[in-house]
Amino acid sequence: MTGDGSLGHDGLAQAVRSRLGLGRLLPLGGAADGAWIAEEAAAAVLRRAADGLPGTALGRLRIAPVETAAVGGAVVPPPPSALLPGPLRVEAEVEGVLGGESLPAAVEQLRAALFGAAAEALGLGVTEVDVRVTGLLDARPNPSAAVGPDRGAAAVRGPEAQAAAAVPGVAHLTGALGAAVHRTDGHVRVELAVSAGRRALDVTGAVRAAVGAVAGAGRTVAVLVTAVELP
Template sequence: MAPDGWTQAVRERLGLGRLLPLGGAADGAWLAERAAIGVLRGAAAGVTGVCLGTLRVALGDPGAAVAPAVPAPPSALPPGPLRIEADFAATADEPLPQAAWRLRDALLAAASDRLGLAIAEVDLRVTGLLDAAPVSTAATGPTGGNAPGTPRPDGPRERAAAAAVSVPGVLRLTSTLGAPVHLADGHVRVELATAADHRALDVALAVRAAVAKSQDGHPTVAVLVTEVGQ
């Protein structure tokens, strides 16, 4: 029997993983761990002689986390330095520490340059040796442009949606946590997917500015990036 709407929503929400702080406390942006891992795995696939295993991103020091400047999405992690933890296997063509450094550099570069995550530490663990270098496969992700049509800017929700999709780097609005635009008590939360050729944090900041400008009464704005193009 097909799951009811509530069960399906819970499954989709759990599939996002943690909601990671994107940028710092003042940036008002979060990124689904699932989206972050997709980008990080894509970067690791370009490291020759290495095969990435398990991968997770979490707060490096929960005690160092701070309160966000705007209301966070439900169950989102507070802003603070993040930690990447990963297992990998490598060939014996080079010393394992050298392979680990190449993998670490690739993960850090992707986290910073593609996403905008504040990574304080990368913890890598070797779990095996490879007989041959793995064959790289292209990562897949969201493709295409903005959703068809432009929302009519009638009410505050419609104006926020129109402002968000007008920002370069926004592929489309998404609705994993509910409506793509959530309005409550002087606060606006926008959920979206970003393009592969735009840094996720930069897109989120531009969306925050555009959405705030579209509203009356100077509401706070938060952005949740649920998908990142590969």
């Protein structure tokens, strides 16, 4: 920081790069859940679900709002530039792998895996999965790494941070948007990584309850997941 407490040029550039690397901030659950997840983190989980499926090799993956669907307001202030709660669409590009099961069957298996991971591992409200075949391969390539940049653990300072860090399923607090716990007069936003094998929406719900218990009457709580550990 500079002497006046603001970010210097290098610090600002690093913050911008970190923020852009998160991708979209997607709503977890519905309007009442007060939780969001970075597209980068969600995509890594979906890619892991697709790895090893016969007949297809996953390429480009995008998670976006359903364009024709109506969205409502959130019960808590969302993180900066976050999408409002509403149905989501997964767009996947794949290459077919020769020598396996039929390509239509392989595509349907992939679509089911993406739907399942979105709901069961994350809690994303995905209502559409569009799979587009872009080519054919003689053999399946090695599985993708499916791991985003390690944003590191943020310091645990203050009662809200301590309450959040103690919730089962929280791997550690993060700080891609600044401090791990951002406070205003009426609101608290907590940023964290979810442990492997834990459903993100369940963890964020427990964190909101734990932080709300110590944040003080009248304060709302939102949670942003910036990473999900993979098994």
